[in-house]
Each structure stands twice: as C-alpha cells, then as structure tokens.
Amino acid sequence: MGTALVYDDEMTKYKLLWVDPVCEPEVPERLQVSHQALVRSGLAGCCVPVPVREATDEEILLVHSEEYLEGVKKTPFMDLEDLMAFTQQYGDVYFHPNIYHCAKLAIGATLQLVDSVMTGKVRNGMALVRPPGHHSQTSQANGFCVFNNVAIAAQYAKKHHRAKRVLIVDWDIHHGQGIQYCFEDDPSVLYFSWHRYEHQSFWPNLRESDFDSVGSGKGAGFNINVPWNQVGMGNSDYLAVFFHVLLPVAYEFGPDLVLISAGFDSAIGDPEGLMCATPDIFAHLTHLLMNLAGGKVCAVLEGGYNLTSLAQSVCQTVQTLLGDPPPHPANLGGPCESALESVHSARSVHKKYWSCLQHAAAPFPEEPSTKTCRPAQQDGSQGPQSNGGGEAQKEAIVWPEPLQRDAPSVRTALVLPDAVACADGCERFSPAEGPDSMATAGLRKHFLKESEDGVNVKLLYNITALVGQMEKNEIRNGLALVPDVSMATTLLTSTSLSKRVLVVWVGDGLVPAQVLEDEKTLVVHISSTAPHEAQSKYYVPITLKQGCGDTVGLMQAALGLLLPLGYQYAPGLVLLVRLPGCRAREDLWLQLTGLLQGLAAGHTLVLVQENETASVGITASCLLGNAAPSLGSLAAPGPEDVESFERLRLRLQTDWPLLQTTAPDKR
Numbered sequence: 001m002g003t004a005l006v007y008d009d010e011m012t013k014y015k016l017l018w019v020d021p022v023c024e025p026e027v028p029e030r031l032q033v034s035h036q037a038l039v040r041s042g043l044a045g046c047c048v049p050v051p052v053r054e055a056t057d058e059e060i061l062l063v064h065s066e067e068y069l070e071g072v073k074k075t076p077f078m079d080l081e082d083l084m085a086f087t088q089q090y091g092d093v094y095f096h097p098n099i100y101h102c103a104k105l106a107i108g109a110t111l112q113l114v115d116s117v118m119t120g121k122v123r124n125g126m127a128l129v130r131p132p133g134h135h136s137q138t139s140q141a142n143g144f145c146v147f148n149n150v151a152i153a154a155q156y157a158k159k160h161h162r163a164k165r166v167l168i169v170d171w172d173i174h175h176g177q178g179i180q181y182c183f184e185d186d187p188s189v190l191y192f193s194w195h196r197y198e199h200q201s202f203w204p205n206l207r208e209s210d211f212d213s214v215g216s217g218k219g220a221g222f223n224i225n226v227p228w229n230q231v232g233m234g235n236s237d238y239l240a241v242f243f244h245v246l247l248p249v250a251y252e253f254g255p256d257l258v259l260i261s262a263g264f265d266s267a268i269g270d271p272e273g274l275m276c277a278t279p280d281i282f283a284h285l286t287h288l289l290m291n292l293a294g295g296k297v298c299a300v301l302e303g304g305y306n307l308t309s310l311a312q313s314v315c316q317t318v319q320t321l322l323g324d325p326p327p328h329p330a331n332l333g334g335p336c337e338s339a340l341e342s343v344h345s346a347r348s349v350h351k352k353y354w355s356c357l358q359h360a361a362a363p364f365p366e367e368p369s370t371k372t373c374r375p376a377q378q379d380g381s382q383g384p385q386s387n388g389g390g391e392a393q394k395e396a397i398v399w400p401e402p403l404q405r406d407a408p409s410v411r412t413a414l415v416l417p418d419a420v421a422c423a424d425g426c427e428r429f430s431p432a433e434g435p436d437s438m439a440t441a442g443l444r445k446h447f448l449k450e451s452e453d454g455v456n457v458k459l460l461y462n463i464t465a466l467v468g469q470m471e472k473n474e475i476r477n478g479l480a481l482v483p484d485v486s487m488a489t490t491l492l493t494s495t496s497l498s499k500r501v502l503v504v505w506v507g508d509g510l511v512p513a514q515v516l517e518d519e520k521t522l523v524v525h526i527s528s529t530a531p532h533e534a535q536s537k538y539y540v541p542i543t544l545k546q547g548c549g550d551t552v553g554l555m556q557a558a559l560g561l562l563l564p565l566g567y568q569y570a571p572g573l574v575l576l577v578r579l580p581g582c583r584a585r586e587d588l589w590l591q592l593t594g595l596l597q598g599l600a601a602g603h604t605l606v607l608v609q610e611n612e613t614a615s616v617g618i619t620a621s622c623l624l625g626n627a628a629p630s631l632g633s634l635a636a637p638g639p640e641d642v643e644s645f646e647r648l649r650l651r652l653q654t655d656w657p658l659l660q661t662t663a664p665d666k667r
C-alpha cells in the first residue's frame with residue numbers, strides 16, 4: 001500500500017498584507033519549498049497524489065461555532081481596513097481575502113488524507129497545508145491558525161470512519177492548545193504535545209500548557225503535555241520523550257488512527273523554536289509511530305519557519321512514510337537535565353492513569369534546574385538567550401545536510417531450507433557462487449560436526465553471504481531458517497564486518513559465550529529468567545516473569561529498554577533471534593520486527609529455528625515494510641516486571657544515558 005501526498009498550490013495564495021512582525025514568518029514560500037523539495041528529491045513521484053477539496057460547513061462545525069464560522073465567511077469581501085479590524089479581535093494571526101478559501105482547503109486536504117488511509121486506499125500519508133490549525137479554537141483564530149485541521153480530522157474519523165481511539169502526536173514546537181481544549185474531557189482522543197514553555201514565559205504563555213494539565217473528567221490522563229523549559233533541545237531529548245513518555249502510553253492506548261500535528265518549528269534553525277534537533281530525527285519519530293494503529297498514520301503540516309530545515313524535515317518524514325530505512329541515528333548523547341525533569345514530571349503526573357508508568361518515580365517538588373542544557377548553536381557558541389522573544393543573535397545556525405537514504409535494490413531476502421516455500425514478495429537468497437573449499441573448511445572446522453552433510457555448510461555460507469550483502473547495502477534485510485540459531489548467531493557475529501552488532505535474543509536459552517565475549521556485540525536478552533550472572537554493559541538481560549508469552553511486558557520492555565539501548569548503540573547490523581520454544585505472540589513478534597528496522601539503516605536479520613516455519617510469512621511481510629497489526633489496548637504489565645525494568649534502568653543508565661527518566665540529582 002502506498003503513501004498519500006495531499007497538496008495544492010492554491011494554499012500558497014494568501015499572505016500578510018500589512019506590517020506585523022509576529023506574523024511575518026508565516027509565508028507562502030513555506031509550502032512551496034516543502035513541495036518543491038519533495039518533487040526534486042523524487043519523493044513526491046513515489047507518493048499517491050490525492051486531490052484537495054473544500055471542507056463543508058458541517059465539517060467545520062465539528063469543532064468551531066456557527067458565529068465564528070459566519071464571521072470568517074465575511075472576510076473574502078472585506079477591504080484592508082475591515083480585514084485588519086477583524087484580525088484585531090484575535091491573537092498572533094492575520095486574515096486575507098483568500099485565507100477562508102485556503103483554510104477550507106487545509107481542512108479538506110486533511111480529511112481527504114484521513115479518508116484515503118481509513119478506507120485502505122493508502123497505508124499512510126502527508127497533507128502539506130496552510131494555514132496551520134492546532135492553535136485555533138471553537139470561536140477564535142490564533143497563532144496563524146484559522147480552523148483546527150487536526151481536531152476536525154479526529155472528530156471526522158470518529159464520526160465517519162468509526163474510529164474508536166485516535167492518537168494525536170503534536171511535535172510542533174508550540175502547544176496546540178486548540179486541540180487540548182477540544183478533547184479535554186474526551187477519552188477517545190489521546191492528545192500528546194511537547195512545546196517550548198520556559199516556565200510559561202514562552203508563547204502562548206498558558207498555565208494549562210504545563211505537564212499537570214492531564215485532561216478532565218472522563219478525559220483525565222488523555223492529555224499529555226511535555227514542556228521544554230529550555231531551548232536547545234536535541235535529538236536525544238526528543239527520543240527520550242518518545243521512549244519514556246509517548247510510546248509506552250500510546251501502545252497502552254492502542255489507537256486505531258494516528259494523526260501527527262507535524263510542525264517543524266521544532267527543528268534546528270527555526271526562529272520560533274531555537275531547538276537543536278536535526279531534520280533526520282523526524283525520520284525516526286515517524287518510524288516509531290508507524291507500527292501503531294496498523295500503520296494508519298496521517299501527518300498534517302502545522303508550523304515550521306526555517307525554509308531549509310522545514311523542507312529537509314518534510315522530506316525525512318515523507319521518505320519514512322514511504323518505507324525507506326531511517327538514517328543511522330546521529331551520535332546520540334543523553335537527554336539533558338531539563339529534558340529529564342520534563343520527562344519525569346510527565347511520567348509521574350500520568351502514572352495513576354497509565355499502568356505502564358505505574359512505577360515511574362514519585363513526583364518531587366519542582367525546583368527547575370538552572371543548568372543550561374547546551375547552547376542552541378551547533379558550533380558550541382552560547383546560543384541565543386531566549387529573553388522572551390527578544391532579538392536572537394544573528395549568526396547563522398548551520399547543520400549537516402541529512403545523509404542520503406538509498407533503499408537497496410533488494411528489500412527482503414530469505415535463506416530457507418529447499419523444502420520451505422519462499423514468502424511472496426521476497427527473494428530466496430542464493431549467492432552467485434557457493435562456498436569455496438576454504439570457506440567450507442572453515443565452516444566445518446568451527447561450526448559443524450564432521451558428520452554434518454553439505455546442506456548445512458551451504459546454508460551457513462548463505463547466511464554469511466546474505467549478511468555481507470546487507471552490510472554492503474545491496475540487500476536491506478532478511479530472514480533465515482537455520483538448524484541451530486545459537487550456532488548461526490555465533491557464526492554471524494564473528495564474520496560480520498559491522499563495527500557494532502545488536503543481538504536481540506528472545507527466549508529462554510543461553511547466549512553463546514563467544515557472542516557475549518565479542519566486544520563488537522551488544523546482547524539484549526529477553527526471557528523468563530536471567531540465565532547469566534555476568535551482566536555487563538554489553539549484556540542486558542530483561543526478565544519477564546511470565547516469559548516471552550507476556551505481550552504487554554515484552555512490548556513495554558522493547559519501548560523503554562530495548563529501543564533506547566539500540567538507538568544509543570547505533571549498530572550497523574541487528575540480529576533478531578527467536579529461540580526454540582519462544583512463546584512470543586505473533587503480533588508482538590511483528591512489532592519487534594517492525595520497530596527494530598529503525599536501526600542500522602534497516603539491516604535486520606531475523607533468525608528462526610528451521611522447524612518454526614509458521615512465522616516465516618508474517619515476519620517476511622513485516623520485513624517488506626507492511627505495518628505490524630495493532631496490538632489493541634494493552635493491559636497492565638506485571639508489577640514485578642516493571643520493578644525489574646526500573647532496577648535495570650537505574651543500573652545501566654550511567655552507561656546508556658538514553659535509558660534515563662529522571663534528572664541525576666533527583667534520584
């Protein structure tokens with residue numbers, strides 16, 4: 001299934017007609033440079049074009065009042081003086097004779113995207129729209145927004161597509177207060193937003209943008225605010241919030257649709273955000289959401305005012321929606337202290353609503369840390385101090401152009417015993433030439449008992465050849481059915497050319513000593529018992545009391561422990577090993593297979609014992625890029641498991657700072 005791109009240049013045909021410094025950044029070029037970048041990169045050509053349409057009154061009234069709509073309807077006929085007068089009643093926004101038309105197209109584009117995704121015409125997609133929407137409210141325009149595109153889309157999806165649970169992820173750098181107000185008491189819409197806040201000193205300066213606004217009545221717990229109390233937040237800060245706040249709750253919520261208020265003023269270079277996160281981070285944020293809701297993800301443009309990082313970030317997002325492998329995560333440090341305080345605050349205020357957070361540390365009195373995380377400049381110079389919107393220093397902020405993310409010609413190759421049929425869409429791997437006598441001798445000597453027949457030699461040789469082609473980026477990923485997964489893992493880690501190999505060892509069974517001792521491997525072992533006492537920085541045993549059949553425990557361990565470790569380790573190859581007798585449920589196994597593809601530029605090799613042919617088809621379909629089926633809402637993880645995750649996190653977070661969920665001096 002494809003990726004929709006909804007765009008029409010009609011939405012570029014309004015602009016600011018008078019002097020207003022606050023509104024200056026919201027220019028038509030924002031849409032033009034974004035769309036042109038998609039066209040020039042060839043990404044637009046890979047998408048399914050979906051036409052825009054005007055929203056109907058009825059659709060607008062899903063969120064807005066009649067009197068507000070009647071007022072906006074008059075603006076096309078207003079002269080400059082009346083437009084300015086009409087604008088005066090609202091804040092940080094401007095009107096134009098054509099903005100009503102464009103605002104209806106922005107909603108219509110968003111609804112067209114929702115239709116295309118919810119009816120299965122496409123898997124996911126992006127709507128490139130302006131004016132943005134997330135600040136507008138029932139009866140008022142605000143913050144460049146006229147109608148609330150994403151809020152209307154959520155109501156529309158519930159009404160016309162019987163969506164039961166809608167997740168809205170607002171990664172724009174501003175708080176989408178309009179969306180928060182709309183769903184304040186609605187448990188069917190989980191609204192998540194991070195936003196520059198600086199202890200309420202940043203626009204829109206709302207007390208209710210802080211982390212303790214959790215929703216009200218039946219909606220309590222379904223509003224998650226993560227305030228950024230300093231500028232200069234970077235890739236590690238954003239990922240920490242995804243791993244430790246958003247994703248655990250999103251999986252527990254189990255949405256059947258994900259809407260992204262995709263504002264890119266949270267990217268480096270943006271004059272509003274003053275953050276440091278680079279455009280490639282949006283590839284990872286998008287990827288981490290794509291296994292929710294069966295992959296039904298709609299990204300809708302909100303803000304973004306640095307035309308360079310905006311265009312780059314839009315491309316990173318669309319390229320990931322299309323299924324291209326995310327780039328290697330840039331050298332991730334740990335989240336800064338202020339970010340950790342925000343993570344801790346959000347987790348502790350939500351622990352009573354979400355069982356995955358039940359062991360989040362207790363809230364502590366708020367003395368905000370004064371240590372600045374890092375200057376907002378890449379070059380280490382003291383970043384522009386945010387004196388409440390005063391003039392930021394003028395020197396240019398620069399960042400590296402996002403790396404090329406070319407997808408190998410072969411997506412998924414399978415190494416199977418001849419008797420096992422190949423899954424459709426995949427290629428049965430057979431290297432040009434078989435093992436020469438040297439390779440054969442080597443394999444026999446180290447890995448096979450003399451008695452083994454030639455079949456296994458060929459099989460083992462094939463998987464080393466497959467890994468070789470993956471590491472040369474000729475093949476993206478693969479699956480192998482092998483006689484002995486332990487031996488295969490030992491062989492592959494010893495022959496891999498990658499500097500770092502992440503081994504995800506799932507099931508009850510010892511990890512071969514040779515793999516543990518190999519200094520270029522990180523082994524994360526998920527099982528019912530911690531078999532090895534030898535726990536080192538590079539051997540992480542995650543125990544589940546009920547074993548790998550415990551879907552909730554495994555999922556929460558993957559989100560809060562495995563993924564942070566994997567992203568911090570930044571491997572060149574991922575081996576996902578399913579041990580014999582492993583009882584991980586199929587849909588959980590697919591979530592693991594899907595999520596891990598965000599690492600190592602998608603070079604994932606799944607190793608399964610050859611008698612377990614049942615999971616070949618579905619695992620292959622996931623490796624081919626089909627989204628893993630939704631797990632639905634998750635029950636509570638076992639308290640003893642959550643306890644042991646917390647203990648493990650406390651023990652490892654010094655070595656792996658992306659595991660942290662609380663600021664150092666608050667522990």
Ligand SMILES: NCCCNCCCCCC(=O)CS
Pocket residue numbers: 022092132135143144172174203263265272302303304389
């Ligand atoms: N009044 C003090 C100036 C602060 N700037 C506020 C501008 C609104 C930004 C809205 C936006 O970017 C939507 S995504």
Ligand SMILES: [Zn+2]
Pocket residue numbers: 172173174263265302303304
């Ligand atoms: Zn914004």
